[in-house]
Amino acid sequence: MSIIKTIENLEAWLTDADHRNRTLGLVPTMGYLHEGHCSLIRAAKADNDLVVVSVFVNPTQFAPGEDFESYPRNIERDYELAVDSGADIVFNPEAGEIYVQGASTAVEVSGEITKKLCGASRPTHFKGVTTVVNILFNIVRPDKAYFGQKDAQQALIIKKMVRDLHMPVEVIVCPIVREKDGLAMSSRNIYLGPEERKQAVCLNCGLQKALEYLNSGSDDSRSVRKLIEVIENHIKGQDLAIIDYVRILDGETLEEITDIEPGKTALAAVAVKFGKTRLIDNRVLSVEVR
Numbered sequence: 027m028s029i030i031k032t033i034e035n036l037e038a039w040l041t042d043a044d045h046r047n048r049t050l051g052l053v054p055t056m057g058y059l060h061e062g063h064c065s066l067i068r069a070a071k072a073d074n075d076l077v078v079v080s081v082f083v084n085p086t087q088f089a090p091g092e093d094f095e096s097y098p099r100n101i102e103r104d105y106e107l108a109v110d111s112g113a114d115i116v117f118n119p120e121a122g123e124i125y126v127q128g129a130s131t132a133v134e135v136s137g138e139i140t141k142k143l144c145g146a147s148r149p150t151h152f153k154g155v156t157t158v159v160n161i162l163f164n165i166v167r168p169d170k171a172y173f174g175q176k177d178a179q180q181a182l183i184i185k186k187m188v189r190d191l192h193m194p195v196e197v198i199v200c201p202i203v204r205e206k207d208g209l210a211m212s213s214r215n216i217y218l219g220p221e222e223r224k225q226a227v228c229l230n231c232g233l234q235k236a237l238e239y240l241n242s243g244s245d246d247s248r249s250v251r252k253l254i255e256v257i258e259n260h261i262k263g264q265d266l267a268i269i270d271y272v273r274i275l276d277g278e279t280l281e282e283i284t285d286i287e288p289g290k291t292a293l294a295a296v297a298v299k300f301g302k303t304r305l306i307d308n309r310v311l312s313v314e315v316r
């Protein structure tokens with residue numbers, strides 16, 4: 027088994043007598059795999075006969091000045107980790123393989139869902155994501171595709187795209203895998219210096235404090251404004267943390283809400299910069315029924 031680089035070789039593998047008519051799971055990644063990715067691969071292997079892991083640092087989802095060039099890459103290590111976690115193949119194409127010469131077609135989900143949160147900070151990002159995910163779906167034709175809740179907005183957008191376009195694939199969203207101290211695993215965590223790494227737990231701790239406040243029974247415990255203040259105050263306690271956003275929005279549509287309503291879910295989402303490293307994290311908030 028080896029790393030497949032071309033669509034032609036991937037197609038040959040997919041249509042091989044041993045692989046035809048088997049259920050297929052796809053785990054799209056940008057590589058530099060960690061336990062978060064491995065959990066998606068294991069979930070895919072549990073549900074499907076075959077698992078394809080794609081490793082592709084997609085240029086179209088990075089804006090000029092973002093970290094496309096410096097994004098960490100190590101395909102040999104990725105291959106080992108993917109296979110150990112249950113992948114049958116790793117698809118690692120060059121950009122010219124994914125984007126045909128002269129390509130000028132994009133897939134874009136419009137509306138609030140793509141404009142808020144990371145869509146506000148990175149206005150061209152999600153168009154790049156939905157376009158490449160579409161291309162990967164067309165090439166691999168999976169029955170199921172696996173995404174992480176760490177990128178909660180991305181998961182909601184991809185689900186919406188699949189629903190809106192009647193795409194024949196089931197989107198599965200898997201829980202956030204964290205380091206022992208609670209920091210959400212991310213390939214970008216390696217950019218952090220030692221002091222930044224220590225302080226980076228504030229994303230998770232701030233979100234946890236909001237969840238605790240929500241269920242504290244205080245008069246204003248369901249107020250979005252108050253809960254945002256709880257998160258912001260905690261993050262601001264770290265001198266190296268620069269808040270990009272702290273928002274609490276409707277958990278499905280990402281529309282504005284003022285209170286967490288019983289029976290509904292809200293998404294508390296944060297993006298925080300440490301130097302040039304931008305980290306994201308989130309919590310689904312719902313009121314405990316007592």
Ligand SMILES: Nc1ncnc2c1ncn2[C@@H]1O[C@H](COP(=O)(O)OP(=O)(O)OP(=O)(O)O)[C@@H](O)[C@H]1O
Pocket residue numbers: 054055056057061062063065066172173174175176177200201202203204210211212213214215
């Ligand atoms: N800690 C995690 N737990 C669960 N899933 C994760 C985690 N980190 C990433 N994923 C998921 O893995 C998939 C591939 O993500 P990606 O390769 O961008 O990794 P990443 O660690 O999120 O990198 P980045 O530094 O770009 O945020 C996405 O669906 C993402 O949500």
Ligand SMILES: CC(C)(CO)[C@@H](O)C(=O)[O-]
Pocket residue numbers: 054055056082084087155158159177180
């Ligand atoms: C889904 C994805 C692989 C598309 O490039 C990327 O956005 C990611 O790794 O989350």
Ligand code: BAL
Pocket residue numbers: 056087088177
């Ligand atoms: N997982 C998110 C990919 C990105 O930041 O481009």
